[in-house]
Amino acid sequence: MRKCITIIRTYRKTSLFFGLLLLAGIVNVLMRFETPIINGTLFCVNAAIISFLIVFWIDSVRERLLPTKARLYIVLAGLVMLGYHLMRIFRYRVSKNDLPVYRFTAYLYFIPRVLIPALLLATALYLRFEDSKIGRRGVRIVLAVASAFSLFVITNDLHLLVYRPVGDFSDFTMEGGHYKWGFGFFMVFGVMLLMLVISFYLFFKSTKKKRRSVVLSLIGSIVLWLFVTLFQVFVLDRFKLPKMFNIPEIDIYSFILVFECCIRSRLIPYNEKYDAFFKQMKTPVMITDPDLHVLNVSATPINAPEETLISSRKAPVYLDEDTRLNSTKIRAGYVFWTEDEHELHEEQKRLDAANSLLSEENDLIAVENKLKEQKARLDAQNQVYARIASAIFPKQKRIEELLMNTTPGDSAFAKELGKVCVLNAYSKRKTNLLLLSEESLPKSNRELFLALSETARFLKCCGVEAAAIGEEYSELPLPDIHALYDIFETVIETYFPVAKTMTFSLKPDGIRIAMEAEGTPELPETQLPVKCEESDGILFFTIRRNGGGVAE
Secondary structure, three states, X not given: OHHHHHHHHHOHHHHHHHHHHHHHHHHHHHOOOOOHHHHHHHHHHHHHHHHHHHHHHHHHHHHHOOOOHHHHHHHHHHHHHHHHHHHHHHHHHOOOOOHHHHHHHHHHOHHHHHHHHHHHXXXXXXXXXXXXXXXXXXXXXXXXXXXXXXXXXXOHHHHOOOEEEOOOHHHOOXXXXXXXXXXXXXXXXXXXXXXXXXHHHHHHHHHOOOOHXXXXXXXXXXXXXXXXXXXXXXXXXXXXOOOOOOHHHHHHHHHHHHHHHHHHOOOOOOOOOHHHHHHOOOOOEEEEOOXXXXXXXXXXXXXXXXXXXXXXXXXXXXXXXXXXEEEEEXXXXXXXXXXXXXXXXXXXXXXXXXXXXXXHHHHHHHHHHHHHHHXXXXXXXXXXXXXXXXXXXXXXXXXXXXXXXXOOOOOOHHHHHHHHHHHHHHHHHHHHHHHOOOOOOOOOEOHHHHHHHHHHHHHHHOOOEEEEEOOOOEOOOHHHHHHHHHHHHHHHHHHOOOEEEEEEEEEOOEEEEEEEEOOOOOOOOEOOOEEEXXXXXXXXXXXXXXXXXXXX
C-alpha cells in the first residue's frame, strides 16, 4: 500500500490522468440506463472527462517539449484527437436521425485515424532530418498521402471501395451487419501501420537508442491498440456486452500511449527530470528562482555568496583568478554557471611570451634592415666614387705628368700650368656631374653651361681669351650632358696649344664653339660627331648629341 502511495505521489499527473481515464470508462459503462436524463448526464460527464484528458495531455506536451516543429506536430496530433472525439459526439448525439450525415460522420473518423500516424511520422522525420530539404519534402509527402487517403474514405459513397453495403443502399446505416469491409479499408489500415513502422525506424536512426525496452514498449502499444480494437469489434459490439471505451476513444488513448512511450524513452527529447539530469552533470551549473533560491544544482556546486550572484547578473564575475561566473535570465528565474579559464590564461601567457619574442625579433629585423639600407647607400656611394675615379683618373695622371716634367722658371712653365688648371677644372666639373642623378637633375638645368664657364675662366688664366655666352639653361638629359662635356674637353685639349680666342654657346641639341687658332690640329675619334667649319679665319665647331663619328 505504501509503495502504491509513493508511486502516486511521484507521478502525480500520470496518476491523475489514469484515475480520470478509469472514471470515464466507469461512466461509459453506467450509460446503459434507459432514463434519458441519467443517460444524458452521464454522457456529458464522460465527454467532459475525455475532452479534459486530451486538453490536459496537449498542455503537458506543450510544457514538457522544447519549442520545435516536433512539439508542433504532436500538439496538432492532440488537436486532431480532440476533433476525433467531437466527431463521435456529433455522430451519436446530433446526426443519428439523419442517415446520410450519420454515415458520412463514420467516414470522417478516418481523417484523424490517418492524420495522427502521419503527424507521428512527421515528428520522426523532423527528429531525423531536422529542417533539411529532405525532411521538409518528406513531411509534405506524408501529409499529402494522408489527405489523399482521407479523401478516398470520405468519398466512399461514390465508389464503395472501403465499406460495401449489405442489401439496399438506402438501408446503409454503417451499423454492424449492414456493411462489409472492402479492399480500400485494408489498404488504409495498411498505410497507417506502414507510417507507424517507418516512424519507429526513424526514431531509432535519429536517437540511436535501440534499447530492447523501448522497442518492446512501442511494439506493445501497437499490439495493444490492435488487440483492443479487434476485441471491441468482434466480441463486445457483436454480443452487445458492456464496454468502458468506444473505438474513437481507444484510438485516441492508444496514440497518446505511443507518443508518451516515445517521449518518456527520450526518443523525443523532453524537459522532465531536471534533478536527475543536473546531478549527473560535471559542469558547475545552478538554476534559481527570481529570488535566487536554488532549485537545481549540478554535481559540481557553485560556491558563491548571494552578493556575487547578484553582481554576475549584470556582468561576469571572477570567483578567483581562473574561474568566471556567468548568468542569464530565464522565464522561471536565473541560470548560473562557471567557466574554468586556466588553460585560456596559460595560452595567453604563452602568447604574450611569443609576442615579446616576436617583438624582439622585429626590432632585430628593423636594425638589420636599417644596416642593409645604410650599406646599400654606401654601396651606391662607392659605385659613384668608382665612376668618378674611373672618369678623372686619366686627367689626374696627366696633371701629375705635367707637374713632374715642368720646372718653375722655364719659359713653358706658365703654359703648362695653364693646361693643369684646365684639366683640373674638367676634373672638378666632371665630378659634380657624376654626383648628380636623373632624379636630382632638374628638367631645365644650367649644369653644362657652368662647366663651360669654368673652362673659359681657366683658359683666360693661360692667356686664351675665352667666354661662355648665350642661353644658360638647357633640357638635355644627364647622359647627353656627360657625352657633350667629354667631347668638348677633347676639342679644348686638342686646340689649346694653338688657340687665341674662344667662345662657347649652348644649342638645343649640343654645343657650338667659335675659335681663332694658329693651326688646325687633327681631332681624335670621338663618341659624337664634331662638325668643323672655317669662315674668315674663324673655326666653328658643332657638337650634337645624336649620332657618332669623327671630326670633319
